[in-house]
Amino acid sequence: MPDGAASRSGKGAPVRLDRVSFSYGEAPLVFDVDFAASKITAIMGPSGSGKSTLLNLVAGFETPRSGRVLIGGVDVSAEPPSTRPVSMVFQENNLFAHLCVEQNVGLGRSPSLRLTEADRAAIAEALARTGLGGKEKRLPRELSGGERQRVALARVLVRDRPVLLLDEPFASLGPALRDDMLDLVATVHAERGMTVLFVTHQPEDARRIGQDMVFLDNGLVTATGKADDFFTGAGPEAFRRYIGGAGDVVSRDIARKRT
Numbered sequence: 001m002p003d004g005a006a007s008r009s010g011k012g013a014p015v016r017l018d019r020v021s022f023s024y025g026e027a028p029l030v031f032d033v034d035f036a037a038s039k040i041t042a043i044m045g046p047s048g049s050g051k052s053t054l055l056n057l058v059a060g061f062e063t064p065r066s067g068r069v070l071i072g073g074v075d076v077s078a079e080p081p082s083t084r085p086v087s088m089v090f091q092e093n094n095l096f097a098h099l100c101v102e103q104n105v106g107l108g109r110s111p112s113l114r115l116t117e118a119d120r121a122a123i124a125e126a127l128a129r130t131g132l133g134g135k136e137k138r139l140p141r142e143l144s145g146g147e148r149q150r151v152a153l154a155r156v157l158v159r160d161r162p163v164l165l166l167d168e169p170f171a172s173l174g175p176a177l178r179d180d181m182l183d184l185v186a187t188v189h190a191e192r193g194m195t196v197l198f199v200t201h202q203p204e205d206a207r208r209i210g211q212d213m214v215f216l217d218n219g220l221v222t223a224t225g226k227a228d229d230f231f232t233g234a235g236p237e238a239f240r241r242y243i244g245g246a247g248d249v250v251s252r253d254i255a256r257k258r259t
């Protein structure tokens, strides 16, 4: 499939930030970086380094001061979020409080909730996959935090866009549930091959599903490469300092897996 509009559904599309600058009124953030099609890239960096801003620029919630955002080779810089070939899951507040689970997921299919039979079948399948069968009519406030994030994931499943943006979506969950969710993302990624940009502060989460790594520091991309290389000590000094002792644990896990 050629890059471009054709890659708006189905397989992953490459994402490029071409000398994108952005400012909230203070020092500018400048991003010049490529995310490979159909890879899961972990985005890490100290608090305030610009990770969420980068995702918001890709999603269209923020507009570059200069430079271009390209998805599948197409300049989407002037497009609103709704027309970009992107889905996003935030740390919280992904759901509409007055809509039930089924409707919240249905929005991924049709913003007006005019759903076809095929849409309803896709919604039922996504709810089953995320373990939400039987909870279709519940409101978000009647769900646990983990269940709410699963609804957000189910919506992403039915939306089926070539790019998935995850902004610490599982940060508030316990470790076992977090691992389950990460595994679900990895399984869906293996099936569909969408491009995933995954912001996380957790080295073990980045290690679990990340294939590539983009490291931000102070509003700039300061290192990119294979995630494994970062965790086996080949990453920049700033990365090692950032993850501190967690690096040793993750490296040991990698060594154990390989023996």
Ligand SMILES: Nc1ncnc2c1ncn2[C@@H]1O[C@H](COP(=O)(O)OP(=O)(O)OP(=O)(O)O)[C@@H](O)[C@H]1O
Binding pocket: 024, 045, 046, 047, 048, 049, 050, 051, 052, 053, 054
């Ligand atoms: N709405 C806003 N208004 C003004 N400044 C903002 C706004 N959002 C973020 N910033 C600033 O922009 C910079 C980058 O913020 P961003 O949220 O992208 O960082 P982050 O790496 O995602 O941080 P964290 O890991 O803490 O979530 C920070 O200096 C932050 O204070």
